Amino acid sequence: MTTEQPRARRPRRHFSMIRTFVLADFVTLGNGFAGTGAILSAMQYLATGRETWLWVAFALMPLALVMDFLDGRIARWRFKKSPLGADLDSLADVISFGMAPAALAFAVGMRGALDVAVLLYFVACGISRLARFNVTSAELSDGSGKVKYFEGTPIPTSLGLVLVLAVATWQGRIGESMWGGAWELGPLVLHPLVLLYAASGSAMISKTLRIPKI
Template sequence: MTTESQQKREPRHFSMIRTFSPADFVTLGNAFSGAGAILAQMQFLATGQPRWLWLAFGLMPLAFILDALDGRLARWRFQSSPLGADLDSLADVISFGVAPAALAFSVGLRGALDVVVLLYFVGCGVSRLARFNVTAATLSDGTGKVKYFEGTPIPTSLALVLVLAILFWKGLTGEALPFGVWDIGSFQFHPLVLMYLASGSAMISKTLRIPKF
């Protein structure tokens, strides 16, 4: 027979679905958009049909819109969620970290050294989000709003996606990528991938401070 003291010590069941706020469902939409973009890219590589890559490009701005809306919705309803910050970070890793890196691979940045840079970019995105979650409290003002970002926010990777979309539209992919390909020993390297190196490094920078509006 369970005593009253034992009942008090039992952990309360965490109901995930009941904990979700409307803003959390918008955040999931962000994650679905990023994951959908990755799956569309895989379909493009499997079939060679350009419409799939255009779908991937189109889902990226949708992810950005949903990422911007979730916070506004939470503030508008004055309803915070214990899952909100973690959900947002995980969704952003998919949509603005993994998906842009996969897009680069899809358009032809597939050399061994290209892949190293793309993995570095994803690692920087993950690290940047983790740092933000840890330091958000100390960077916020009296209202709880963060005053500035340390390093560029991960959604700035949409600029890379825009560059790739323009190149794809002009047929400058694969062997036609700008700046060509360099053979470094037995490895291949496309200089174009350096924009991912620069973007990743900017995300983890301590000296860059971007005001948050």
Template sequence: MTTEPPAARRPRRHFSMIRTFVLADFVTLGNGFAGAGAILSAMQFLASGDKGWLWLAFGLMPMALLLDFLDGRIARWRFKKSPLGADLDSLADVISFGMAPAALAFAVGLRGGLDVAALLYFVACGISRLARFNVTSAELADDTGKVKYFEGTPIPTSLALVMVLAVATWKDRIGADLLGGVWELGPVVLHPLALLYVASGSAMISKTLRIPKI
């Protein structure tokens, strides 16, 4: 009489992780793909100087936001919880709403030493904000399991910064003629536009700002 081998000794199934994905997870991946595409498009703009790549990057950002909005709705509609959902969503958001806006800012002209420091601060705030949300979401949830409010501004609000960059591009105020001008502070330079990234990052990690979750 043969017995089934213990679970620990059973051969591992190929692509077992993908088999755990639900529909919402694939939508979340689409969000990450859009953000990564925006970063690569910004890099291609720097390599070629073709503004078409920059506009493609700007166009991918609303797509990322739409997919970020849809994944939660689909998850609730399908009534099937994903074991990867929360972490996958946070990682995709870091790419789309943290790194992509920073990469776009660098591409349009925020390349001074203090500019780069401001962009790194912004990305660090986005990562910290998402980590805090994952840790505290259970405490902030009501009886139905829905989070009542955000502590600090949600990271997708960084699309407001992208809109400013798009306006600057439309007005041909990028590069050496970047919108807002430049301040020379000794051996380093700072574009005032970078301060918007500092303000956005600080708002994301604020404990006093409470934004109702729709």
């Protein structure tokens, strides 16, 4: 009596996850790479004091925006999107338009305890805004499947904050010379300029503010 031999297990292919990526996913990763590069450049500025690194960070931010704009267009143009596409996009956006602007604010001088609390609030708002969009996008879409409007401002609007920091850097108004100076509230320090981050974060999580999607 013969017994059936167990079937050989099919060997897993190397880089099997990467093989599932489509072109749009690699563009999305480019967005995340640009944002990460901006964060590392801000850290390099803090380590060396060389302002050139700040300008590298500022230059990478528009590149992240271009990548964020292109990935959806490429997916629609090629009629291809992967199951990971939406999550990849949100994670890249958190890095590029949440963490990177906060890191730049810290690098240019917003390092007081209250500054850090505001920056943490800003990043938390960005994460929450993207999570809410992923959950509610089906409800907000029209018959064609496209989202008609955003609830709250899209997270890439944080590039407006980066532009403010770039202008301040160009005018030499960072660090000890920061616009608005610093408020000392007992042992705590707050730079009024950081309140722009509080306003931006609050606008992201607004339920009543509706922005038409172009």
